[in-house]
Amino acid sequence: MDDQTLETLSHNCNYIVTDHSDDPSSNCEADSCGAPSLLYNSVLVPKIDVNIDTKFLDSTSYQTLETVTRVTEQIGGYIASMAERDVLDGNQEMCNNEEQIEDLGNKVQDTILEQIGENTASTDESDVLDRNQEMCSDDEQTLPILEKVEELGNKVQSLKKEHAVLCNEVKGITSDSFPGSEVFRALENLSSEHENLKNKYHEESELLKKKYLEECSERKRLYNEVIELKGNIRVFCRCRPLNQDEIANGSSSVVDFDSSQENELQITCSDSSKKQFKFDHVFRPEDNQEAVFVQTSPIVTSVLDGYNVCIFAYGQTGTGKTFTMEGTPENRGVNYRTLEDLFRISNERSSVMKCELFVSMLEVYNEKIRDLLIENSNQPAKKLEIKQGAEGTQEVPGLVEARVYGTNEVWELLKSGSRARAVGSTNANELSSRSHCLLRVTVKGESLINGQRTRSHLWLVDLAGSERVGRIEVEGGDCKTLMFVQISPNTTDLGETLCSLNFASRVRGIEHGPARKQADLTDLFKYKQMAEKAKHDDKEMKKLQDSIQSLQLRLAAREHICRSLQEKVRDLENQLAEERKTRLKQETRALAAVSVQSHQAQKAIAEKKATISSFKNEAASPKNHQFLAPTISFTASQGQDFRLPPPATTQVLQPKRRASIATFRPEPNSNVPTPLNNSNARPRTDRVLGRQSFVWDPQRVWRTSRVETTVEATPTAASRSRKFMGSPPTAQPGSWKPKHPTVIALQRKPLIWSPLKLRGMKSSRRSLLPS
Ligand SMILES: Nc1ncnc2c1ncn2[C@@H]1O[C@H](COP(=O)(O)OP(=O)(O)OP(=O)(O)O)[C@@H](O)[C@H]1O
Known part of the structure; x- marks a missing residue:
């Protein structure tokens, strides 16, 4: 193929190779030219787009392109088939295919070139030129075909290289790299082992946690014990050096330190006598701030353990109280070092304890409290007061509490507090001598292991000059206290030095109760209030229950x-009904008896009359006139008159009525008060009747007695209740026998008229009633 032909072809053909290997989204979809790209087992087979403008190709070239497409498809097919097989086989296949691909690539290249060459040869030159001209006018951008072919060749080469690399990679992949059933089993074992280990670890960690907590509390307890053994009020004495002026004035020191007697000092009095004092620690003039803090820090640690701590400096003006507590930027004092230490320890414990530090600063001057951090918070001045908080702690409500995160911030706060202190007076030294400066550090701690919360205070106090303070009250509180008694060695200050030392010795003798660990009091207070309310409610409930019970009893x-x-x-x-019935019966029976008797009497009278008339007739004869028949008059209840012979007394026969008498009889062995055994209701003895009667007291009857009737009580009533004593015990309806004498007499003895009896009536009161 000559250059011209190639040039012509380059103008007529647009043959673009696009590499999609960077496109991760490419997949097995074939594009318009049928060149697939494959993603298999993370091996990205690059997709080749061969875009040839077919309008410039004849049928042969077109066939060639088809061949290329087919070949490409074959390559894709090989790769796809390789993907479907086992990786091991695929690996081998890949190696075999490598050569095939190479061959095919060469074949494709040759075929294209050959076809293009043939095509060029067979194409009418003039036609090609025409087309070339057309192309030039249509698309100036078209690349020469040779370059394209070369480019394609390069691509094929680079693909080969990539393929070779991939093959090597595949070779590196052995069957062991893929999880077989054994691998799965091993994995399962491992996972169960892992699970067991996890559980074991969890148990062990829980155990360790528990042990840790125990150890922590034991450490705190022991630490606290050590502090307590040292004394909850500890007194350190610090003597400042003679200053330049004093040295210049030739002043001498009155304080002696005996190196053999640690923690002791001697004061040479004006009469040359020596006074010895002993404290928990004695700092000499040459002892620096660091040495002071080494002795101070153990007590500071207690704050993080949840104990309240108070460190204060006491002493004559100019003895170094402020120097000890605040210090200078070069020689920082207890306040700064304490906070530094608190931050350090809280950081060390950060894995087990969450700590928050807050700082408040106040001044007590002329018995007024001034918030020294108020200037920072732009708040109006408030009247602050010390109040007794829950659990007997001293609180200052409304005091600014600044959260601090680091020592720099603390230093800034301390400085601004000191500035605020100085603002109040034109003479800062004068003010500092008269006022107390208190720095309060609040530590809020929360254990990350058991969630226990603590809230403790560290008070760092720089007191006013001791000579200005009338009296200091050290109260039996629940915090650990450290007192710095500051003294001057100067002879001129001897009096004040002795005063301070004497006072400090007394303070040291104070027996302080054991410090208590401070829980977060806000929660505690809340719970306490709730408990008290519950207690109160319980009491109220009990009261109500009691009253309900008493009401129920009542x-x-x-x-x-x-x-x-x-x-x-x-x-x-x-009883009333029965009595009425009985009485009615009695009366009825009595009347019936009387009626029968009167009837009999009438009959007898009629007989007697008949006898008498016959007797009269007999008597009418002279021999019989010696006897005078008597006249009898008798009045019965039925209105019949029975005339008795005079001078006999006429008596009206009436059924006698007898009222029932209710008596109260005590139950045998009964303590119930009755009218009989109750003196208030004792019945009067009716001598005339020979019976007992009583004064009726309805109330007593209702309350205490049982109503009983005498003989006259009805049998039914008696049988119903044993209250009716004296009634016939076996009385049955109809078998009852009257006891009324009249009735008995009338029943038993029928009235039979007899003249013989009439004779006996002359001298006595005549009656038909049986005696
Ligand atoms: N141990 C010491 N070493 C070096 N200098 C000291 C020491 N103690 C005190 N001073 C110095 O003595 C001076 C007075 O100290 P400071 O102001 O702390 O006394 P103070 O007791 O706080 O007085 P005031 O009661 O008036 O506030 C300061 O200049 C201070 O630097």
Whole structure:
């Protein structure tokens, strides 16, 4: 193929090779030219787009292109088939295919070139030229075909290289790289082993956690014990050096430190006598701030353990209280070092404890409290007061609490507090001598292991000059206290030095109760309030229950009374009814008896009359006139008159009525008060009647007695209730026998008229009633 032909072809053909290997989204979809790209087992087979403008190709070239497409498809097919097979086989296949691909690539290249060459040869030159001209006018951008072919060749080469690399990679992949059933089993074993280990680890970690907590509390306890053994009030004495002026004035020191006697000092008095003082630690003039803090820090650690701590400096003006507590930027004092230490320890414990630090600063001057951080918070001045908080702690409500995160911030706060302190007076030194400066550090801690919360305070106090303070009250509180007694060695300050040392010795002798660990009091207070409320509610409930119980008892008693009253009413009503019945019966029977007797009497009288008339007739004869028949008059209840012979007394025969008498009889062995055994209701003895009667007291009857009738009580009533004593015990209806003498007499002895009896009546009161 000559250059011209190639040039012509380059103008007529547009043959673009596009590499899609960077496109991760490419997949097995074939494009318009049928060149597939494959993604298999993370091996990206690059997709080749061969875009040839077919309008410039004849049928042969077109066939060639088809061949190329087919070949490409074959390559894709090989790769696809390789993908479908086992990787091991695929690996081998890949190696075999490598050569095939190479051959095919060469074949494709040759075929294209050959076909293009043939095509060029067979094409009419003039036609090609025409087309070339057309192409030039249509598309100036078309690349020469040779370049394209070369490019394609390069691509094929680079693909080969890539393929070779991939093959090597595939070779590296052995069957062991793929999970077989054994691998799965091993994995399962591993996973179960892992699970067991996890559980074991969890158990062990729980155990360790528990042990850790125990150890922590033990450490705290022991630490606290050590502090307590040292004394909850510890007194350190610090003597400042003689200053330049004093040295210049030739002043000498009155304080002696005996190196053999640690923690002791001697004061040479004006009379040359020596006074010895002993403290928990004695700092000499040459001891620096660091040495002071080494002794101070153990007590500071207690704050993080949840204990309240108070460190204060006491002493004459100019003895170094402020120097010890605040210090200078070069020689920082206890305040700064304490906070530094708190941050350090809280950071060390950060994995087990969450700590928040807050700082407040106040000044007590002329018995007024001034918030020294108020200037920072742009808040108006408030009247602050010390109040007794929950659990007896001293609180200052409304005091600014600044959260601090680091020592730099603390230093800034301390400086601004000191500035605020100085603002109040034109003479800062004068003010500092008269006022107390208090720095409060609040530590809020929360254990990340058991969630226990603590809230403790560290008070760092720089007191006013001791000579200005009338009296200091050290109260039996629950915090660990450290006092710095500051002294001057100067002879001129001897008096004040002795005063301070004496006071400090007394303070050291104070027996302080054991410090208590401070829980977060806000929660505690809340719970305490709730507990108190619950207690109060319990009490109220108990009271209510008691009153309900007593009301129930009263109600039951009243119900009982009511029931017994109802019972009594019923009994009395029954008794009354029975009595009425009995009385009615008695009267009826008595009347019936009287009527029978009167009837018999009438009959007898009629007989007697007949006898008498016959007797009269007999008597009419002279021999019989010696006897005078008497006249008898007798009045019966039925209105019949029985005339008795004079001078006999006429008596009206009436059925006698007898009222029932109710008596109260005590139950045998009964303590129930009755009219008989109750002196208030004792019955009067009716001597005339020979019976007992009583004064009726309805109330007593209802309350105490049982109503009983005497003999006259009805049998039914008696049988119903044993209250009716004296009634016939076996009385049955109809078998009852009257006891009324008249009735008995009338029943038993029928009145039979006899003149013989009339004779006996002359001298006595005549009666038809049996004696
Ligand atoms: N141990 C010391 N070493 C070096 N200098 C000291 C020491 N103690 C105190 N001073 C210095 O003595 C001076 C007075 O100290 P400072 O102001 O702390 O006394 P103070 O007791 O706080 O007085 P005031 O009661 O008036 O506030 C300061 O200049 C301070 O630097």
